[in-house]
Amino acid sequence: MNERDLELLSAYLDGQLSPSDSLRLESRISSDPNLRIALNDLRATRSLLRQLPSRRAPRNFILTPQMAVIKPPTPRAVPIFRFATALATFLFVISFVINGLMTLSASAPNLAAAPLSASQESASAAQAPAPQAFAANAPTETPAPRLMSAAPMMTQTPIPLGGGISPTATDTPAPEIALKSNLPQVENGQPIHTQSESSVPLDLEISFGILAIGFGITAWILPRNNESNFRRKWNKKKH
Amino acid sequence: MDEPALIQSAQRGDLDAFNTLVLHYQDALFNTALRILGDDNLAADAVQDAFLSAFKNLNSYRGGSFNAWLHRTVTNVCYDELRRKKRRPTTPLEPGIDDGDEMDSPRWLADPHLTPEGQAEADELEHAIQHCLDALPVEFRAVVVLADLQGLDYTEVAASIRVPLGTIKSRLARARIRLRDCLQGFAELLPAAFRLQEERS
Secondary structure: OOHHHHHHHHHHHOOOOOHHHHHHHHHHHHHOHHHHHHHHHHHHHHHHHHHOOOOOOOOOOOOOHHHHOOOOOOOOHHHHHHHHHHHHHHHHHHHHHHHHHHHHHHHHHHHHHHHHHHHHHHHHHHHOOOHHHHHHHHHHHOOHHHHHHHHHHHHHOOOOOOOOOOHHHHHOHHHHHHHHHHOOOEEOOEEOOOHHHOOOOHHHHHHHHHHHHHHHHHHHHHHHHHHHHHHHHHHHHHO | OOHHHHHHHHHOOOHHHHHHHHHHHHHHHHHHHHHHHOOHHHHHHHHHHHHHHHHHOHHHOOOOOHHHHHHHHHHHHHHHHHHHHHHOOOOOOOOOHHHOOOOOOHHHHOOOOOOHHHHHHHHHHHHHHHHHHHHOOHHHHHHHHHHHHOOOOHHHHHHHHOOOHHHHHHHHHHHHHHHHHHHHHHHHHOOHHHHHHHHHO
8 A cells, every 4th residue: 555545544544635636546445345444543543542541630730939030020110220320439539549549649759759858868868967057958859758857847936127137047938838729738658638629529429428338228128029929929919 | 612712812922821721731732742752750741832832923823723732842852852961971770661660650550451461561552653753864763753643634744844845745644654663573563453563464
């Protein structure tokens, strides 16, 4: 028996042949015992398969929201908090960078003058100059830490009211003023930064940082709270 | 069950509606997967994956037989699993029926009205049929499972496997003939009607 006849018999068994094809095949089956036997074999096989017991599913295959990755709608406040977090973080970073740059630029002259100061001191020690003369030259040759010691000396210098101006008095005031305007004040070798030197007040910078953290935490907690409420409601509904 | 309404709701993301469909179709899909894969645990995993995939791709369903659409999903998952098994074959830890031990399977509970002997015979016959199904090429197996075990018509089978109707007819005829030849090796298990046909042939 060829495959074409088997296909016809199989389709005939399932009622898939056209009426004319069915009639033609039926007349062949009645005259050909091989076709009849083959048809009965196919019918018996199909019947056997259909008798195969249907098994029940071993468990329920329902999907949970976690499996289906269903997320509850995001609360409207979340994008606002996310934007606020980003903004506060940006402002904090900007203020931090600006203040950092200001600090670096302010301390740069001191760093540059440090080696000079060391060499100057050794030279001064070797030459052992008079105190008055050293005080007069100090503003131009010594680094910032020396200035504080120089300044009291300047104030202690008597300034005559009348004509006779001493050489010391005439030389010293001018360099002192120039230094005060160009260099930061120093105390015990550490620069003192005043409010006017920093572009962003420290309080504001800290506020930006705190706000960034606060908004960030809120933006993180809100959706999770919302999700847990959603799951609780869903589970309640299922039971 | 208003199936079209449930499908529409599920397409809008209503998981409850989809789960109603799951409960309705899970037995059919499990049997399909079981007969294609021949393993309870693999079949259960395949059905779970199929429902998950069906929910995620529900918007690709454009009408027609939802039963056929779901069967296509589970058949694809079964094909993937068979390909994976072929790449990485595994040896079961539990003894199988070939070792002469009793099978630890829920099929013992299939029909509570049968006597223990009758149940044992039914179980052996089921095992013989499954053995012959496993011996078929997978594309033949899927066709015969969907058409003869699940009762899908040719159009639905064609939609499930995505092959032309003519191919379905050809595969089904050849699968039935191969099954007949295979089952004749288990003559003592077969019902009298089947044996009579065999003797006449």
